[in-house]
Amino acid sequence: xxxxxxxxxxxxxxxxxxxxxxxxxxxxxxxxxxxxxxxxxxxxxxxxxxxxxxxxxxxxxxxxxxxxxxxxxxxxxxxxxxxxxxxxxxxxxxxxxxxxxxxxxxxxxxxxxxxxxxxxxxxxxxxxxxxxxxxxxxxxxx
Amino acid sequence: xxxxxxxxxxxxxxxxxxxxxxxxxxxxxxxxxxxxxxxxxxxxxxxxxxxxxxxxxxxxxxxxxxxxxxxxxxxxxxxxxxxxxxxxxxxxxxxxxxxxxxxxxxxxxxxxxxxxxxxxxxxxxxxxxxxxxxxxxxxxxxxxxxxxxxxxxxxxxxxxxxxxxxxxxxxxxxxxxxxxxxxxxxxxxxxxxxxxxxxxxxxxxxxxxxxxxxxxxxxxxxxxxxxxxxxxxxxxxxxxxxxxxxxxxxxxxxxxxxxxxxxxxxxxxxxxxxxxxxxxxxxxxxxxxxxxxxxxxxxxxxxxxxxxxxxxxxxxxxxxxxxxxxxxxxxxxxxxxxxxxxxxxxxxxxxxxxxxxxxxxxxxxxxxxxxxxxxxxxxxxxxxxxxxxxxxxxxxxxxxxxxxxxxxxxxxxxxxxxxxxxxxxxxxxxxxxxxxxxxxxxx
Numbered sequence: 001x002x003x004x005x006x007x008x009x010x011x012x013x014x015x016x017x018x019x020x021x022x023x024x025x026x027x028x029x030x031x032x033x034x035x036x037x038x039x040x041x042x043x044x045x046x047x048x049x050x051x052x053x054x055x056x057x058x059x060x061x062x063x064x065x066x067x068x069x070x071x072x073x074x075x076x077x078x079x080x081x082x083x084x085x086x087x088x089x090x091x092x093x094x095x096x097x098x099x100x101x102x103x104x105x106x107x108x109x110x111x112x113x114x115x116x117x118x119x120x121x122x123x124x125x126x127x128x129x130x131x132x133x134x135x136x137x138x139x140x141x142x
Numbered sequence: 143x144x145x146x147x148x149x150x151x152x153x154x155x156x157x158x159x160x161x162x163x164x165x166x167x168x169x170x171x172x173x174x175x176x177x178x179x180x181x182x183x184x185x186x187x188x189x190x191x192x193x194x195x196x197x198x199x200x201x202x203x204x205x206x207x208x209x210x211x212x213x214x215x216x217x218x219x220x221x222x223x224x225x226x227x228x229x230x231x232x233x234x235x236x237x238x239x240x241x242x243x244x245x246x247x248x249x250x251x252x253x254x255x256x257x258x259x260x261x262x263x264x265x266x267x268x269x270x271x272x273x274x275x276x277x278x279x280x281x282x283x284x285x286x287x288x289x290x291x292x293x294x295x296x297x298x299x300x301x302x303x304x305x306x307x308x309x310x311x312x313x314x315x316x317x318x319x320x321x322x323x324x325x326x327x328x329x330x331x332x333x334x335x336x337x338x339x340x341x342x343x344x345x346x347x348x349x350x351x352x353x354x355x356x357x358x359x360x361x362x363x364x365x366x367x368x369x370x371x372x373x374x375x376x377x378x379x380x381x382x383x384x385x386x387x388x389x390x391x392x393x394x395x396x397x398x399x400x401x402x403x404x405x406x407x408x409x410x411x412x413x414x415x416x417x418x419x420x421x422x423x424x425x426x427x428x429x430x431x432x433x434x435x436x437x438x439x440x441x442x443x444x445x446x447x448x449x450x451x452x453x454x455x456x457x458x459x460x461x462x463x464x465x466x467x468x469x470x471x472x473x474x475x476x477x478x479x480x481x482x483x484x485x486x487x488x489x490x491x492x493x494x495x496x497x498x499x500x501x502x503x504x505x506x507x508x509x510x511x512x513x514x515x516x517x518x519x520x521x522x523x524x525x526x527x528x529x530x531x532x533x534x535x536x537x538x539x540x541x542x543x544x545x546x547x548x549x550x551x552x553x554x555x556x557x558x559x560x561x562x563x564x565x566x567x568x569x570x571x572x573x574x575x576x577x578x579x580x581x582x583x584x585x
Contacts, residue, residue, distance in 0.1 A: 005535075007533075007535035009528045009533050009540075009563070009565060010565065011563075011564055011565055011568075037537045038537075039537060039541065041563070042528075042540070042563050042564075044535055044536075044537060044540070046535060060347075060530070063565075063566055063567035064565070064566065065528045065529060065530045065532070065533035065565070065566045066530060066533070067530070067533050067534065067535045069535050098536055099536070116535075
C-alpha cells in the first residue's frame with residue numbers, strides 16, 4: 001500500500017533541478033511524478049520514480065541529501081466533491097495530512113492524489129474502512 | 143635515571159623518555175640548543191642575518207633562555223617573500239624532503255627537512271602517539287591527506303616508528319574508510335576532527351555502529367576544534383579523542399599533543415621552544431596568560447625557525463600534569479588571532495559559529511561565513527550545508543531548522559546574521575579542511 005517517495009534538497013537557483021533529473025534519465029530511471037515545494041531560498045523536490053532504491057543510491061552517491069518517505073496514492077473520483085468525500089473519511093480520526101499533491105496520470109475517471117500522512121498505517125486502516133481505494137505501488141507504476 | 147624509570151613504570155614507549163626530563167636539565171638543554179640554532183641561522187640564512195644586524199644583535203647576545211625575546215619575529219610573509227628556498231640553512235644536497243602549503247592565493251609556503259629533521263619529526267610523533275596510549279600492535283588508519291600537506295606523511299612515519307600497523311588511506315572516500323576500519327579492526331585513526339564527524343554520520347547511514355568498532359583512539363588536528371566536538375565524538379563513537387597540534391612552518395603535526403589526562407597539550411619543548419606574546423604589541427607574557435603562541439625550533443636543520451608567530455591564541459599552563467611529564471602544556475587552541483572577524487564593530491570567531499551549529503544539530507555540517515558590505519554596513523551570512531542527517535522532506539521542518547540556527551547564532555554572536563541552507567557538498571574544501579570564511583568586503 002505504501003509507496004516510496006524520494007525527496008531531494010535543492011537550492012532555488014537556475015539549473016538545480018536539471019542536474020538530478022539528468023542523472024536519473026542517464027540511468028534509465030523514469031520520473032512518474034514530480035512535485036516541487038519551494039521557498040524563496042531553497043526547495044524540496046519530491047518524486048515518485050520507477051526504481052526508488054536505485055534512484056536514492058544514485059543521488060546519494062552524487063552527494064545529494066536524499067530522504068525516502070512513505071506516502072499513499074489514493075484514488076479520488078474525478079467529479080465535484082470527490083476530494084471532499086475522501087477527506088471526510090478522515091474526519092474525527094485525528095490523522096494529520098502533512099502535504100498532498102496530484103499524481104499526473106488518471107485511470108478510468110479517477111484522479112490520483114499523493115498524501116503524506118504523519119502515520120500512514122493508521123491512514124490506510126481508516127481510508128479502507130471508509131471504502132476509499134488506496135493504490136499499491138505496482139498499480140501506480142504500471 | 144629517575145625519568146627513565148618513571149617512563150617505563152607508566153608503560154610508555156622508550157621514545158617518550160625526553161617527556162620526563164627533570165626541569166633544570168631540560169632548560170639547560172634548551173639553552174644549549176637555542177644558542178646553536180641562532181648561531182646557525184645567523185651564519186646560513188641571509189634574511190635572518192640582516193634582521194639581526196638591523197637590531198645590532200649577535201648570536202652571543204643569547205645568554206639565557208629569556209634573551210630570546212630580544213630576537214626579531216619570523217612571520218608567514220617572510221616565507222612567502224623568500225619563496226621558494228630563501229630561508230634554507232642547509233644546501234639542497236642535505237635536504238631529503240620538501241612540503242608546501244596548499245596556498246589558495248599566490249605562491250605556497252615551502253618547508254624542507256634534512257634526514258635528521260625527519261628523524262626528529264618522527265620521534266615527536268612517536269611521543270604523541272605513545273602519550274595517547276598507542277603502541278606496537280595497534281592498527282592505525284592515517285586519513286590525513288598524503289602529499290605536499292605535512293599531515294599524512296608526518297603521522298605515517300610516526301605511527302610506523304611507534305611499531306603500529308599503518309593503514310595509509312589518506313583523505314576522502316568515506317565509505318571505504320569505514321569499510322577498512324571495520325574489516326581491519328582499526329584501533330586508532332588520525333584525521334581532522336570535522337572529517338571524523340563526517341565519518342560518524344556516514345557510518346550511521348551505512349548501518350555501521352561506531353560505538354561497536356575496536357577503534358579506541360582518535361588523534362585529531364590540523365584545525366582548531368572545541369570541547370563540545372570532543373563530547374560529541376566520544377558520545378557517538380568508541381574513541382577517546384586527542385588533540386594534536388602542529389604547523390608546517392615549524393615541522394608539521396607533532397609540535398604538541400594531549401596525553402590521556404586531557405589537561406592541555408604537551409609541547410615537545412626540547413625541540414620547539416614556546417613563548418606567549420601579546421598579539422598586538424609582541425611583548426612576552428608570563429605563563430598562564432592568554433596570548434599568541436610563538437615557537438622557535440631548537441633542533442631543526444633545513445629551516446631553523448626563530449620566534450615564528452603562529453597566530454594561534456593559547457596559554458602555557460602552569461603546574462605539572464598528572465601524567466608525570468615535565469614538558470610544559472598549552473591550552474587547546476580555540477582560535478587564531480587572524481581568525482577574528484570584526485563585523486559591525488563586534489568580534490566574531492568562526493569557532494563560535496561552529497559551537498552553535500554543533501549544539502543545535504548534534505553534528506557539524508560544513509559551513510561557510512560570507513562577509514559583504516551593503517550600503518556601508520557589514521553583512522554576515524552563514525551558509526550551512528544540508529546533510530542527509532538534517533534533511534527533512536517537509537518545508538516547515540527545514541524552515542524550523544533555519545530559524546533555530548539563526549536564533550543560536552544571534553544569541554552567541556550578539557549580532558544579526560543571515561542563515562542560508564545550501565546543498566550538501568556545495569561549499570569549497572581544500573586538503574579536507576573547509577574554507578570557513580569568504581570576505582567580500584572591500585575596505
